[in-house]
Amino acid sequence: MVEMTLQKGIRRKERKRNLIAYSFIAPNFIGFAVFTLIPVIYAFVLGFTKWDGNNPMEFVGFQNFTKLFQDRMFLAALKNTIIYCIGTVPLTMVASLALAVILNQKVKFRGFFRTVSFFPYVASLVAVTSVWNMLFHPTRGPVNWVLQNVFQVANPPNWFGKDLILLTMILFSVWKYTGYYMVIYLAGLQGISGELYDAGSLDGANTWQKFRYITWPQLHSTTFFVVIMLTITCFKVYDIAVMIAGGGDGRLGTSSTVLVYYICQKAFVNWDLGYASAVAMVLFALVLIVTLIQFRGERKLQE
């Protein structure tokens, strides 16, 4: 009898505890569930429909997906996004790592240098891309002027032409993101125990050896985090593409279109909402696969 009352008492306490906890979460979670979680679930359904937002929705099974892989614009967007990713991720990673290693030393004005390298990330994209577009203007921009008059390059390149546009986007992204990932690497570097380096010095290791055998392995999980974040960010590219490659009216052609831009076009210009969701799901699958591969690789390395 006593035991039953005891059980009841415990369960009542548990329920009260749960209620208090839920009251904490509720403000944030309700907003989150309504505006994020539900759309996510909805998104997975939409990909199998044909809908323009007004007329009734019709289920079309996998039709959207078979259409996709014959869609020239989609394939162009897919190709460009992947190339952009392959270009930006390694370059940014190397640049941010190098900067972090340098700025982890006892250098004068260290704070200033850190702030300076971080600033491009913080600056508004619209403002910064407008400057870049002027700097790299093929005929009037200072960059080509310097190339032509200082380095005697006969025909300075058209940075916004269909051959180089992806490169220009990549260069811009590396410039913009390096500072941010440098900060993440700095945090990682600060976690490496100084004793390891002392032991290395005792063993007669030079700077390069210290980096290769101490720093680099110790930064393992940080590098993993950085590469994943970078990859996901690059797959989602939209603003950068539109503002660097979009010309005056913000429209992208086959040489510069990217997946998210295509989703937006299909959804908000063509009102082909089911098809747009299908493209979005391909994007999601891509991000998921790449992330899983990286997780697998990480686990293999740890064994």
Next chain:
Amino acid sequence: MGATKKRRTGRFFLYLILILMTLLMMIPFLWMLSASIKARDEVFMMEPFRLIPEVPRWSNYKEIWTRIPLLKFIENTTILTVVVTFLQLLTSSFAAYAFAKLEFRFKNVLFMGYVATIALPWQVYMVPQFIMMRKMGLNDKLLSMVCLQAFSAFGVFMMKQFYEGIPDSLCEAARIDGMSEYRIWAKIMLPLSRPALSTLTIFTFVTTWNDYLGPLIYLKTETKKTVQIGLKMFMGQYTAEYGLIMAGSAVVLIPVLIVFLFLQKYFVEGIASTGIKG
């Protein structure tokens, strides 16, 4: 002697690289400021190149306020950013406390829900989100932006990581003293989490102020538009007004610059203290 000389050359190259890096990072901004006070034809002049023109055209800065409703855009964006940042800080730290320090049913499942959406690109569900917002009549209202941004999973995630670093014993002692969980949050957790809150403030402020795609999709009436859209619109309409465009860009950068300069110390510390590297 040889070793010191080597160190000195090493140092020299180090500073050289740093100065080069600074130039690379800063030249676009310097050029922007310089171009913002030039007349249209002067902007691209390279022979000679003058950082500060002979006759600085300060009128550029006056003109942009009249050419586009810049004041209205800034007003909209400021209200939006302040409201979103405040809501984010409040609800995220509130929820994070439960995830970090309290035990309850479905805790792990709920938290996994949060984490899963962080990895998911917003663009994947932006279409159904838009449809839903439209059904709710939130289209073309600044409120829509608030709803989208104020309840982010990232905020909860970050604050939870930080709270986990605060020793449980503090909360235990408070509970024994008879403090309710709400008071514990307000009197103990909140004051202690200032670095994390500062970091979240900067992130949220910067993200909201710089947001382009969100306002582009949801805000259609010109008077409701935010500063990023406004600037881009201006650039599209007056493509040849280089000096004005640069002046507008400079103005748009200033608020973020100020916030950043004041709180930049926390930025580096904040990212480090949330244990991301581990």
